[in-house]
Amino acid sequence: MTAKSLLLGLVAVAGLAACEPVPPPAVIPDEAADACGAAGYKGLIGQPREVLAQMTFPIGTRMIGPEDAVTADFRPDRLNIEYGRSGRIEKVSCY
Incomplete structure (x- = not known):
């Protein structure tokens, strides 16, 4: 086996390895x-x-307003209700 054919074989294997499918990201259950x-x-x-x-x-x-400062700690069990400058509720989420 020559060095050229060995090099071509390695390039082909590396190219195929790059095509390996990537697993999808983990999905957080709805609960x-x-x-x-x-x-x-x-x-x-x-x-x-x-x-x-x-x-x-x-x-x-x-209850979070548009100019309110909030902590950045993540607590998935904490309910957050955000309202905008218009005084209307814009978002309800857990964080």
Whole structure:
């Protein structure tokens, strides 16, 4: 076997190895993605933030305005309700 044929063989093997399929990223189960129960509050989106005063929420729920500073710690069991400059609720999620 010559050095040239050996080199061509190695290039072919390397090229085939590069074509190996990459496994898809792990998917978070729906239960984990909604550990805080945000799905039950999605109906608030689009409502004025004043409706929040009439409701009770789980302990630790955050009402976040457009200029509010919040901690960056991730807690999937914490409900977060975000409202915009218009005073309307824009997002309900767990983090």
